Amino acid sequence: MPRFLRVWLSLIVLALSVSSAIASLMSPDFKLEELEHGVKASANADYQRGHTAFNKGDVLKAIEWFRKAADVGDVKAQTNLGILYLFGDTLLKDGEDMTANSDELALKYFNMAAKQGDGAAYHRIGYMHDPLIGARVKPISTEEAIKWYRKAAALRYEPAKEDLYGIYTSDGGFNLEEALKWTDWKAAYEGDTEAQYDLAVLYWRGSSLDETLKENEFNTEHQITALKWIIIVQKNPDKEIVKELLGDQPNMYDTILQDMKNPDIYKAVMLARACVDSKFKNCKTPGPGSGDGSKTMPAGDWHAVAGAFKKRDQAQARADKLGAVWSVMNTSECPNFTNGYWIAATGPVSKKEAKIHAKAARKHKAYAKACH
Numbered sequence: 001m002p003r004f005l006r007v008w009l010s011l012i013v014l015a016l017s018v019s020s021a022i023a024s025l026m027s028p029d030f031k032l033e034e035l036e037h038g039v040k041a042s043a044n045a046d047y048q049r050g051h052t053a054f055n056k057g058d059v060l061k062a063i064e065w066f067r068k069a070a071d072v073g074d075v076k077a078q079t080n081l082g083i084l085y086l087f088g089d090t091l092l093k094d095g096e097d098m099t100a101n102s103d104e105l106a107l108k109y110f111n112m113a114a115k116q117g118d119g120a121a122y123h124r125i126g127y128m129h130d131p132l133i134g135a136r137v138k139p140i141s142t143e144e145a146i147k148w149y150r151k152a153a154a155l156r157y158e159p160a161k162e163d164l165y166g167i168y169t170s171d172g173g174f175n176l177e178e179a180l181k182w183t184d185w186k187a188a189y190e191g192d193t194e195a196q197y198d199l200a201v202l203y204w205r206g207s208s209l210d211e212t213l214k215e216n217e218f219n220t221e222h223q224i225t226a227l228k229w230i231i232i233v234q235k236n237p238d239k240e241i242v243k244e245l246l247g248d249q250p251n252m253y254d255t256i257l258q259d260m261k262n263p264d265i266y267k268a269v270m271l272a273r274a275c276v277d278s279k280f281k282n283c284k285t286p287g288p289g290s291g292d293g294s295k296t297m298p299a300g301d302w303h304a305v306a307g308a309f310k311k312r313d314q315a316q317a318r319a320d321k322l323g324a325v326w327s328v329m330n331t332s333e334c335p336n337f338t339n340g341y342w343i344a345a346t347g348p349v350s351k352k353e354a355k356i357h358a359k360a361a362r363k364h365k366a367y368a369k370a371c372h
Contacts, residue, residue: 043074059091078113079121082106103136119157176206197245200229227256227268269327303347304357306366315342334371
């Protein structure tokens, strides 16, 4: 076939293709989704290029590609672009500069992503208003930060929950009721030692930071709950975990104890004992939750007693040896006991139950006795 003829045929085919494409666009059967899909595919490609550039350490190139995708509606690109405008200056190489209005651009793209319901964008907007950590745009306001954190938390975005917890446990904004909403306190009733420790700290702080309290006053119920949970933590057989949790507060038990009265200490001990003995099924306390089970220790005023000691740590060593339901009491807590001694004891329980515990500890000459 002559060369000029092949060229003319090619032009005719190209013209027909273009005419066909235009006709399809004008056709009532054409679906707009086909164009949208093309835009989304292009945006996704630009997003991936941005990701590749970032992984190679080229922040400015990543911003360029993310912006292309973000401007046509890619929500991941919008959020990532906002983050780069917010924090990218710390990642730049020597000689590189971030745009002067990076905070405003960050907020712009976070808002674009937020309109599409992105939890990470909600969280970052909250961060930018948060006087405790962000404070990058006005209004610098805890209330504004909380509003956005709550939006993110409602989408189960975990970092937002952590920041809400931080606000409500800060010295200036402590709120026990709100703090409990943003911590996994239920895990404490499933035997999680870290959650138990967190509850102990929360209630300990709450016992003195309650807004209704006067100077040098304490919320007794919160004290009892704090002491209960720290006793349970200390009874964990994994001493390495206990040591790690207590960290720079190894004497937390004694610190909580020093502002409590004996009857309240005794109540906390009994609650801790019942909780551990029931494998966390009977952990009802003045505080969140009541455990999931229905088992309870038998009611009564009887105790099993195994030894009397002049020093508290001696009684504690005996109680530790006997098991989780045993703890330490001062004999002054029961008027008919001989005063001035520390005892390893379990109770209050029914007379029958006290005898069972005493029998189990018979090699320590344990006996059952009523407290009245």
